[in-house]
Amino acid sequence: MSRYPAAVDVAIVGSGPNGAAYARILSEEAPEAVIAMFEVGPTVSAPAGAHVKNIVDAEERRAAQAASQGPARDAETVSSPGAVKAGARTARPGTYLLEDGFRVDGEDGLPVIAFSSNVGGMGAHWTGACPRPGGSERIPFLPDLDELLDEADRLLGVTTDAFDDAPFTALVRERLADAVDPGREEGARVQRMPLAVHRREDGALVWSGSDVVMGDVTRANPNFALHDETLVLRVLLEDGRAAGVEVQDRRTGEKHTVRARFVVVAADGLRTAQVLYASGIRPAALGRMLNDQAQVVYAARIADAAEVAARAGGASGESFGERDVIDGAISEQSGVSWVPYTDEEPFHGQIMQLDASPVPLADEDPVVPGSIVGLGLFTAKDLQWDDRVEFRDDATDAYGLPAMRIRYRLTARDHEVLDRARARIVELAEAVGEPLGERPFTMPPGASLHYQGATRMGASDDGRSVCGPDSEVWGAPGVFVAGNNVIPTATACNPTLTSVALGIRGARSIVRRLS
Template sequence: MTGRYPDAVDVVIVGSGPTGAAYARILSEEAPGASIALFEVGPTVSNPPGAHVKNIADPELRAAAQDRSEGPGAGAATVSSPGAVTAGLRRARPGTYLLEEGYQEAGEDGLPVAAFSSNVGGMGAHWTGACPRPGDSERIAFLPELDELLDEADRLLGVTTDAFDGAPFTALVRERLGAVVDGGRPPERRVQRMPLAVHRRDDGRLVWSGSDVVFGDETRANPDFALYDESLVTRVLQEEGRAAGVEVRDRRTGELHTVRAPFVVVAADALRTPQVLFASGIRPPALGRMLNDQTQVVYATRIRDAESVATAEVAAGADDVGADQVIDGAISERSGVSWVPYTDAMPFHGQVMQLDASPIPLADDDPVVPGSIVGLGLFCAKDLQWDDRVEFSDDQRDWYGMPAMRLHYTLTDRDRAVIERAQAEIVELAKAVGDPIGDRPFTMPLGASLHYQGSTRVGETDDGRSVCGPDSEVWGVPGLFVAGNGVIPTATACNPTLTSVALAVKGARRIASELSGTERLLTSNSDVILK
């Protein structure tokens, strides 16, 4: 041991979000005895480590956890309510922080609200938990086992579709949406319950999945796994052309250490994973390229005849929809979450949430039946462009002393046409459900979806247009793997976490198979998850 770090392990994982946690879980299950060290730049903000902050019942403690997740942006004003998103202010959501500069180049659209989280669990401690499956051109055509990998990602994330079955109006909302959307669609792409990484405990309380759920008891009970928070991996080491470990800075002491390992997984995020590779001198032509996000159009509507529908539901034996409730963010106990799947013919993905307050202010004398305000969001797929990219500086440094980044990002004419179509479509959906609130939809600032992808994209062959192969191993650097939403190579509109975890499963299985035939470097690394 060097300080609190081991000298050598079998596998180093950089980043503790859902994909880093997936590598730890699969390796714990399929490579027993392999020693694993996971490094996270941010602090531990929840118990167990990596848990979703929504599971913190005390609002003050939850706010403190979010503040500690904001890294160098802690203390800055955030967008803290649904209504605030229409204010046009450049602010991050609680638990995240913005890129200070370099988010928009002259003459380009940029990603003005590109954001990060720095905490154990990463963005998985703050996300909505939506886990829809990709469809049509969103799917990765050269992975014949994709559906099995997605099934495994469902298992790791704890995905369910019934957690909100008791919410009022959910069947009605889906029925009204389906009436205008479902025609000509196959059954699996019709309006349906949103798959969510959330479950309901025996006592009825909702539990949101974070990295803690992905780690599972299998990882927590693994004596050869340890998680080190406040630990900045500055570069990946190489020997004879293959991964050989990492250089890590203890952010508590400032000391720099070397941890040797034949396998390294960089699972930061779609902006910081290529940053680590760049800092390591690993710079394939596609590194940082094909960066894409999902432009989000939002609107709200009020369910028609909500009071009479609620009265009928109560008369039929449903819970009193006017009962007191605990509000826990935008989605609460009274919420329903519906899904309008992406298709190539309708190139956006719909996330429809029944809210407990209107995202647009209502008159004081305008009573709201809980669950009757419906927020609609359409996420648009982006044209992939080689020049949409994150680039890094050899001279300038960011808050952590890593190469400073600049984002190049431009919407195409087709992108703008899809956004206009989404604006028109969301109005029709709002009218189908009820009475629209507000004059017109609002298009969120670019970067607001937090669904950045493509910067370390997987490819079928090493043709210079991808960073890694089908198993997520970086071309030309054996033993080095990348993970996270940046690995996704297709233009998607659906939430990407399920797909990125599926790809992590494939990569972890590859490492496990190689470890099964090699001698372990270190055993009994730790008997606790956090160091």
């Protein structure tokens, strides 16, 4: 007997935060609708879709990350983005790289473009940063964008106070503000980074994954079912509109057809376009305007940290346990500050205290917890029609879908903005304290994991977009796309909040048509 239903109202391809947003809104607003969610990877955490950073046992956490790495499950990974060396092609835990086709000779390509295959998608591994877009990052033809962003905050469980007790956070923001805030509008000034994380009553941190987005209402919905280890081969159309999906059980290899009135493809920034292509849904803009956020990183040390701590009556040499340091990312002693994007300074800053220095320090120079500050600036891409992901008819990937080939160049404007970002990050490091290392490091293209544009949204069907304002694919009624790939603007800020907001709009459109 098949583990799949014969028919549903809504089929959702992908279990990341965006697919989860559709499941949540449908469960809340159309509880009678029958929903099936399909995920190519395994369930790696409990509840299903939970962030792996919530797994206390280090070995269990590493096993969950390895299980998320799909065809590269046994490949070597590097635990911190700051540890990536120029030209190195090493994925972060929980992700795997595109094996071939990541760069065409003579182009920049995206050499460290990466994916995750697991229930929860990249939402089981992300940093949780949820800043709002500003200036030209905003989508001008969505009058309800702010309300949608508010709703996305709710679904993702966004807070700004989880790290208020971390050492030196107020000091870091104060020093950054002195360098950044003059001349900026209030909303664009240095502030706490909105994060999809909260503290339980016992003080433990809980990071949001797709489990938080789905919420209890989805898990308790008898009409919702999640099918892991299931590859969606193609979206089925009848008379040009959505009719269901063809799936393959990864455990048995058997293929099945699941009929559906609506299909939501939320596979990820590139695989959403791949599924459409494999389904014969190929609008002119499919895969086009692909964009990544180039990233510059640097570090500084609060040289007077011991004195500041002493004046505040705090300890200056506490030790922290293994639970506090997870894969070199945000830890218990981290404070996370945000330097918002502006059109005048087209980069977005994510500033956080680190658990260790990224460069060697003298043995006699102990690190005061929270005194090492990591600075990252993401830059907005100069959008180009020819930056794209292509799909091959003569080759397949590890899952048997059309193989990808990336065509991607940095323009003269991109290089100019990167030069400005490198100069600015040095200024910010000097404002915070004592810069560490001779110069900032520019991450290899693709390192941001923030891939956008491949199924971009448009105000009208003018050939330059894949879907409309409700995320419904032009010319394929009933087929919706979701994810960072839907965002049509050049952004520098972390895109998940925005893409979830767009998913909420799409889900509401389905709700109206189900009733």
